[in-house]
Amino acid sequence: MRIFSGIQPTGQKHLGNYVGAIRQYVEGQDRADAIYCIVDLHAITVPYEPGELRANVYDTTAVLLAAGLDPERCTLFRQGDLKEHTELCWLLSAVTAHGDLNRMHQFKEKSAGQRELVSAGLFLYPVLQAADVLAYRADEVPVGEDQRQHIELMRDIAQRFNERFGETLVVPRHRIPDVGGRIMDLQSPDTKMSTTLGSEQGTLYIRDPDKAMATKIMRAVTDSGSDVVRAPDKPGISNLIEVMSVFRGVGPEDVEQEFADAQYGDFKKAVADTVVEALAPIRDRYQELQVDRAGLEDVLRAGAERARSIASGTLADVRERMGVGPPD
Ligand code: AQP
Numbered sequence: 001m002r003i004f005s006g007i008q009p010t011g012q013k014h015l016g017n018y019v020g021a022i023r024q025y026v027e028g029q030d031r032a033d034a035i036y037c038i039v040d041l042h043a044i045t046v047p048y049e050p051g052e053l054r055a056n057v058y059d060t061t062a063v064l065l066a067a068g069l070d071p072e073r074c075t076l077f078r079q080g081d082l083k084e085h086t087e088l089c090w091l092l093s094a095v096t097a098h099g100d101l102n103r104m105h106q107f108k109e110k111s112a113g114q115r116e117l118v119s120a121g122l123f124l125y126p127v128l129q130a131a132d133v134l135a136y137r138a139d140e141v142p143v144g145e146d147q148r149q150h151i152e153l154m155r156d157i158a159q160r161f162n163e164r165f166g167e168t169l170v171v172p173r174h175r176i177p178d179v180g181g182r183i184m185d186l187q188s189p190d191t192k193m194s195t196t197l198g199s200e201q202g203t204l205y206i207r208d209p210d211k212a213m214a215t216k217i218m219r220a221v222t223d224s225g226s227d228v229v230r231a232p233d234k235p236g237i238s239n240l241i242e243v244m245s246v247f248r249g250v251g252p253e254d255v256e257q258e259f260a261d262a263q264y265g266d267f268k269k270a271v272a273d274t275v276v277e278a279l280a281p282i283r284d285r286y287q288e289l290q291v292d293r294a295g296l297e298d299v300l301r302a303g304a305e306r307a308r309s310i311a312s313g314t315l316a317d318v319r320e321r322m323g324v325g326p327p328d
Contacts, residue, residue, distance in 0.1 A: 001032040004138035004172075006039040006079065006129065008195070009056040013063045015204040016183035016193035018279070019246050020144025024175060026068035028142055034074040035136055035307060036064065038300075041079045041086065042128060045121035046110065046196075061296045063206060066285035077303030079132065084311035088131035089124065091318055095160040096127050100153055106146070113196070130154035135311040137170040145181035146192060148174060165321040169314075180246040186220040189235035206283055210276050217272040218265075228259040228267045237264065240271050247274045 005028075007013075007021060028034040038060050040053055057078055069076055079085055101107065104126055111118040121128075129150050133141055134157070141151055151174040158169040183193045187202030194203070204216045223234040230238040230252060244267075245252040259267045289296070320328045 001140065002136060002138045003028040003032045003034045003140045003142060003175075004037070004133045004136045005142045006037040006042070006132050007060060007064070008043050009038050009040050009053060009060045010043075010195055012195060012203075013060065013206050014193055014195065014198075015206075015243070015275070015279075016144065017195075018067065018206060018282075019180040019183050019243070020146075020177065021142060022064065022067045023246070024142035024177065025064065025074075028140075029068075029070060029073040032140070035138065035310075036069065036074060036076050037079050037132060037307070038064075038077070039079045039129075039132065042125060045119050045125055046114065047116070057300075058293050058296045059290055061300060062286050062290035063282075065289055065296075065299070066282045067206075071299045071302065075303045075306045076299060077307045078300045081300065081304035082308055082311060084135055084308065084315045085128065085131050088135050088311075088315060088318065089128040091322060091324065092131055092134070092157050092161065093124065093127050094322075095164060096130075096153075096157050100156065101126060103149075104153070105149055109197070126150045126153050127157070130157045133172050134158055134169045135314050136307075137310075137314060138172050139170060140175050141172050142175040144183075145176050148176060161318075165318075168317050168321050177246075179242050179252055183243065184235060184239040186216055186236075186239075189221055189239050204275070206279055206286065208283070210280055213276050213279060214272040217275060218268050220268065222264050222268075226263055228262055228264070229256050237267075240268065244271050244274060247278050 005021065005025060007017065013022070025034065025036055038057050040057055043053055061076065064076060101123055107123055107125065110122055130153065133154055143151065151172070155171050158171045161169050185191050185193045185198045185202035186204060187199050191197070201216060201219065204213055208216070217240070220236060220240060222236040225234065228237060228241065230241050241252050241255050244255045248255065259270070316328065319325050
């Protein structure tokens with residue numbers, strides 16, 4: 001069994017990234033051949049600064065190691081170290097429907113936010129994402145709920161390739177957590193917590209000091225009423241119940257039961273304490289790790305070598321099947 005997932009390079013990883021993705025990455029190391037990639041090539045599809053991009057790759061590497069990824073038990077590498085991802089993206093674009101790409105929610109949301117240029121790269125983002133996963137013939141892709149549509153598309157791409165050129169690629173399935181797959185913004189709990197679209201107060205960063213984490217939770221928008229229960233008209237409190245459920249490792253109904261007699265203020269205090277207790281050690285380890293850029297580079301370089309040894313085999317098969325380049 002092989003797992004693959006990618007994460008964008010930003011130094012500002014948030015609670016949603018941690019709950020929806022990073023926790024799953026750590027857990028995946030113990031049950032599969034786990035391969036994780038920091039996707040710098042995806043990050044260039046929106047405006048960015050080249051110098052900051054390099055620094056952000058190291059930051060994200062440090063966050064992942066601090067959260068528990070172990071280079072002895074998983075493969076962690078930088079997407080841009082390999083040519084195979086971009087080549088496979090182009091080859092797969094031949095079996096990707098333009099109309100399907102037009103329907104992608106993420107493209108619609110992100111292109112609406114661009115003032116100067118909606119890049120073709122942003123449009124092709126899901127094809128590169130498909131190439132990332134399919135290059136490793138991964139069985140499972142741990143992601144948050146927001147990536148469901150992209151995983152469906154990559155399944156279609158793999159199936160269409162296999163139908164057209166013969167069985168070559170593995171059709172992967174997503175692994176989206178039942179609870180915490182979509183952590184909501186603390187100030188606008190009807191929108192997801194997000195690196196680019198959220199507000200500072202609504203986004204709890206792993207890098208935040210203890211006090212800021214606690215304040216953001218204590219000031220989280222909650223709903224009318226006072227019962228700590230999940231309900232469609234209580235998105236704020238429902239979000240905090242999910243967060244508590246994940247960090248306590250119990251079901252949301254257990255959280256509701258435990259806080260049946262509590263007021264919102266007491267409940268928020270308990271959530272804040274729990275989140276700070278879980279994230280503060282990760283933040284502290286991150287701060288130690290992120291200064292050692294040479295050490296982080298060594299991890300990424302070793303990971304890239306292993307990744308290349310797998311992806312190059314898939315690329316050779318895909319080129320052969322498609323009749324591209326010289327015969328095998
Ligand atoms: N709010 C969320 N709840 C649960 N999971 C989430 N993920 C993102 N937001 C939430 C999951 O985190 C992983 C990494 O996402 P990414 O590579 O897109 O990183 P990012 O750009 O930092 O994440 P954002 O906040 O989602 O960015 P923008 O604002 O650009 O859209 C993925 O598995 C994702 O599902």
